[in-house]
Amino acid sequence: xxxxxxxxxxxxxxxxxxxxxxxxxxxxxTRADVPLVLNPLDKHAMEAALQLKERFDxxxxxxxxxxxxxxxxxxxxxxxxxxxxxxxxxxxxxGADAYATAYTLAKGIEKIGPYDVVFCGMxxxxxxxxxxxxxxxxFLGVPVVTRVKxxxxxxxxxxxxxxSLEDGYRLVRVKLPAVLTVTRELNTPRTLSFxxxxxxxxxxxxxxxxxxLGVPSDLVGLKGSPTxxxxxxxxxxxxxxxxxxxxxxxKAERLVQRLVEAGVI
Amino acid sequence: MGERFLTExxxxxxxxxxxxxxxxxxxxxxxxxxxxxxxxxxDGRILTVSLQLIGQARKLAxxxxxxxxxxxxxxxxxxxxxxxxAAGAARVYLGSDPRLAFYQPELYTEIIVKLAQERQPExxxxxxxDVGRELAPLVAARLETGLTAHCIDLxxxxxxxxxxxxxxxxxxxxxxCPEKRPQMATVAxxxxxxxxxxxxxxxxxxxxxxxxxxPRRVQTLEIVREEPEGVxxxxxxxxxxxxxxxxxxxxxxxxxxxAKVLNGALGCTRPAVxxxxxxxxxxxxQSGKMVSPELYIGVxxxxxxxxxxxIVGAKVMxxxxxxxxxxxxxxxxxxxxxxxxxxxPALIDKIREYQAT
Numbered sequence: 001x002x003x004x005x006x007x008x009x010x011x012x013x014x015x016x017x018x019x020x021x022x023x024x025x026x027x028x029x030t031r032a033d034v035p036l037v038l039n040p041l042d043k044h045a046m047e048a049a050l051q052l053k054e055r056f057d058x059x060x061x062x063x064x065x066x067x068x069x070x071x072x073x074x075x076x077x078x079x080x081x082x083x084x085x086x087x088x089x090x091x092x093x094x095g096a097d098a099y100a101t102a103y104t105l106a107k108g109i110e111k112i113g114p115y116d117v118v119f120c121g122m123x124x125x126x127x128x129x130x131x132x133x134x135x136x137x138x139f140l141g142v143p144v145v146t147r148v149k150x151x152x153x154x155x156x157x158x159x160x161x162x163x164s165l166e167d168g169y170r171l172v173r174v175k176l177p178a179v180l181t182v183t184r185e186l187n188t189p190r191t192l193s194f195x196x197x198x199x200x201x202x203x204x205x206x207x208x209x210x211x212x213l214g215v216p217s218d219l220v221g222l223k224g225s226p227t228x229x230x231x232x233x234x235x236x237x238x239x240x241x242x243x244x245x246x247x248x249x250x251k252a253e254r255l256v257q258r259l260v261e262a263g264v265i
Numbered sequence: 266m267g268e269r270f271l272t273e274x275x276x277x278x279x280x281x282x283x284x285x286x287x288x289x290x291x292x293x294x295x296x297x298x299x300x301x302x303x304x305x306x307x308d309g310r311i312l313t314v315s316l317q318l319i320g321q322a323r324k325l326a327x328x329x330x331x332x333x334x335x336x337x338x339x340x341x342x343x344x345x346x347x348x349x350x351a352a353g354a355a356r357v358y359l360g361s362d363p364r365l366a367f368y369q370p371e372l373y374t375e376i377i378v379k380l381a382q383e384r385q386p387e388x389x390x391x392x393x394x395d396v397g398r399e400l401a402p403l404v405a406a407r408l409e410t411g412l413t414a415h416c417i418d419l420x421x422x423x424x425x426x427x428x429x430x431x432x433x434x435x436x437x438x439x440x441x442c443p444e445k446r447p448q449m450a451t452v453a454x455x456x457x458x459x460x461x462x463x464x465x466x467x468x469x470x471x472x473x474x475x476x477x478x479x480p481r482r483v484q485t486l487e488i489v490r491e492e493p494e495g496v497x498x499x500x501x502x503x504x505x506x507x508x509x510x511x512x513x514x515x516x517x518x519x520x521x522x523x524a525k526v527l528n529g530a531l532g533c534t535r536p537a538v539x540x541x542x543x544x545x546x547x548x549x550x551q552s553g554k555m556v557s558p559e560l561y562i563g564v565x566x567x568x569x570x571x572x573x574x575x576i577v578g579a580k581v582m583x584x585x586x587x588x589x590x591x592x593x594x595x596x597x598x599x600x601x602x603x604x605x606x607x608x609x610p611a612l613i614d615k616i617r618e619y620q621a622t
Contacts, residue, residue: 014509014535014536014539015509015536017569018434018435018567018569018592020434040539041539097411098402098412098414099405099406099410099411099412102406123552125535125539127414128414128415128535128551128552128571129402129412129414129415130398130399130402130414130552131401131402131405131412131414133402134399134402134403134406135402135403135405135406137403138402138403138406138407139406142482143370143371143482143483144370144399144403144483145370145483146398146399147395147399160486164545165395165488165490166394166395166546167490167491167492167493167546168488168489168490168491169488169489170367170368170395170485170487170488170489171485171486171487171488171489172483172484172485172486173483173484173486174482174483174484175481175482175483178482178483183545184538184539184541184545225411226409226410226411226442226444226445227411227412227413227440227441227442228440228441228442228443229438229439229440230422230428230439230440230441231438231439232433232436232437232438232439233436233437233438233439234435234436234437237595237596239582239596239597239598240598241584241594241595241596241597241598241599241600242598242599242600243589243594243599243600243601243602244599244600244601248603248607248608248611249611249615251601251603251608251611252608252611252612252614252615253615255583255599255601255612255615256612256615256616256618256619258599259560259581259583260619262560262580262581264502264503264559264560264580264581265503265527265560265616265619
């Protein structure tokens, strides 16, 4: 039996993310009324787990840390075919940076039980740090491979994978258990099926807080975060825009003219 | 604050005796720890971003009264420290060994963590490269400290704390790591200028030993490099960038055609990567590439700071977007308010007409 954990994050819908602003008092992000969705890269992490389950005898646990509304994305993963859903949800978890997030997820994984592989998306669309996978692996004391774009070989206790490089790839042999963060090249995520959604309704999602994990509350959330936002500024543009008017053809012609005059084409 | 923390660190982390003897103990009285750069090389060539970081480290260190130290790992690197000194390093920790030829995550982490525990740098700067993006969090987590991703500026605040500036949600935010040390940040190539190399500068080289017991859980077996296609973004005089507003693959083909007609490079925003229209390696911005073209044309993108900070000193900037309220129109020289699916083909025609004359 292959035990898989998939870490997922509820992120503000990237299509509406520009509505989000920084709260000047708490210095954390106000999510406004932007709906939370499954982080795009985490869909690929989930898909990787599902494909393995089709191939091997496997159990998939989905783990997320977030507000109660994040339970919806855990349910979405259950509908996709995960066997177990866990949401780490506690006021004390709020305001976590990547370090505190990784620590809390590690505690969640330890509570879930033995695992062979943990999949994460390479980065979240809102934080964009890529830190959670490697820091999670460090807390778990297991190896990590980031930006996995292909699972090449499944050996006994080790896998061979390709990790994406800007101009190629790195062929890596990694001993299990391990954390793998995945890129979108790895697979094409499936869409939700109606029967999956119906089945997932009956599945239970465990909600674990600070006391369930047995962690000191000063090691999680904002308190457990080494980094803080100290201030925010606006960026001023030094350019003055000329909106080019006219019919479509005139606009195109005028733009080309401006660019020729500026000597850039 | 510094004292309390140093005591904690010393209590937590065992020191390697052999190393202490070799380097000498750093005085804890008022002397800030060194500013570190983890330099990187590919096939023996020091990466530009590493030199740029040494240049910035020099500025920060001068202000702090600290020294700049560089860690460089690889194989057959005996000639390389001179270049690092020329860029501003005072000391280079050199790991030059066949076993370090490829990036080996556990081994590299182990060596850097040991050395950092020993030397207690005030700051550690790392390039946002393929290797840096994995190595930095591995090192930061082991050192139990914070790490800021893909900074677009680094400066000291009034308390000498490193302000790590990143774009976020309509503005810029400064992130600090007030208590933990080192303060760690990654920075992309092109954020800081490449310093002038002063070949007369020299410094101290300290050779690092490779541990006898090699960790073996992750092994890089092979690195395969593929020839990139088309004009490289970083050096392209013309850059066309597309965002979510391009709409679909057909729209993407149009802007690819626009880039081709202009003999420019095609870049994108994160949503376009998420949609699967463009590769991650063509993403412009905070967590992608920094570009400084003569001409930038942004198509169907709103002008989010995460993307806009990646356009460093473009001469002329153009935006094409159907939303007149898109923030991009506050950041460019010429704006076209139109549906890009209709306008881009018209623009391509006009450019071809001009090129034919």
